[in-house]
Amino acid sequence: MTNTTRKESYLPGKEVRERYGIGHTTLYDWIKKTDFPKPYKLGPKLSRWRLSELEAWEHKSREGAA
Numbered sequence: 011m012t013n014t015t016r017k018e019s020y021l022p023g024k025e026v027r028e029r030y031g032i033g034h035t036t037l038y039d040w041i042k043k044t045d046f047p048k049p050y051k052l053g054p055k056l057s058r059w060r061l062s063e064l065e066a067w068e069h070k071s072r073e074g075a076a
Contacts (some may be wrong), residue, residue, distance in 0.1 A: 020050070020058035029064070045070075 013041055021029070040046035047067055049057035 018050060020063040021061055021064070023049070023065050026064065 023034070023037065027033060030037075032040075038044075041048055045067070047059055047063040049059050051057055
């Protein structure tokens with residue numbers, strides 16, 4: 011029996027914005043106004059998004075559009 015674990019990846023805001031082709035203001039509007047994943051605060055000026063949560067949001071968004 012094999013035990014496979016996936017290491018979680020975290021993306022900085024710049025990579026999240028590039029992934030969706032949006033700006034800083036739009037990113038935070040999505041967080042406030044939709045079910046877009048919230049960042050994890052790692053420090054006063056350090057936020058990261060969990061890649062698995064972004065992928066789940068993408069999947070959910072595609073399912074809703076179909």
